[in-house]
Amino acid sequence: MAASTPTLAAPRSPRRARRPNTELYSWVFMRASGALLLILIFVHLFTNLVSGGGVSAIDFGFVAGKWAKPVWQVWDLLILWLAMIHGANGLRTIINDYATRTGTRLTLMGLLAVAFAVVVVLGTLVIFTFSPCPPGAPADLLPSFCTAG
Amino acid sequence: MPEAPAGTLYRGREGMWSWVAHRVTGFLIFFFLLVHVLDTSLVRVSPEAYNAVIGTYKNPIMGLGEAGLVAAVVYHALNGVRVMLVDFWSRGTRYQRQMTWIVVALFVILMAGFLPVHLGNVFGGE
Known part of the structure; x- marks a missing residue:
């Protein structure tokens, strides 16, 4: 009864990481972008492969008809950026899991970074510099609105 | 004689x-995406170049490849929802096994809707 309560040192507070928690942001991004991509890509697959003539109806006129509308330019741009970041981040995980030698890992990461940059820059430029009615092209290959005026 | 170990496959x-x-x-979808951006970029070259390359997507072998691609996308999307439910739903881990079978069932239903339309377009002819 008389024994005094031993005093214990207060638990030390956990060390706070100074740098931002990039792996957490990567984890959150995979889920957020995944949810958006589900909608974006299911609609993309439906408009291109199911409605109308499906794959048999895809030609320059079909693509030009879609990209003449800003909504599809933005739609495809969102797919391009979100899917490339989502996919490159997934490949980063796969490389980290299986490429145990540092040299192999750095080489594969370098290739991934180059492929990512080339495809994202090229795709973005194509969406925004594209002309649905290129001068000099045969009219029967173009969407009908090119000759309607 | 000691019994041979059952193998190292994690079941x-x-x-x-x-x-x-x-x-x-x-993994497969990512590499298709790289190719898909490159082939679509041909719209910037000329209508003829784009139509020539997209024409190869319409032969039966590529048509089956597209069916496989759509199957991969549909599975990855549905299982992605399952992953999010495991992460964010309080009972997600308890029902992860049942959700796997729900993913399989939804996959079969969606593909049963898609395949007849797509294969009809690929093999139906003009």
């Missing part, structure tokens, strides 16, 4: 196999 049942399938489909 994690539905949880492991859905993870394997998610990884494999994600």
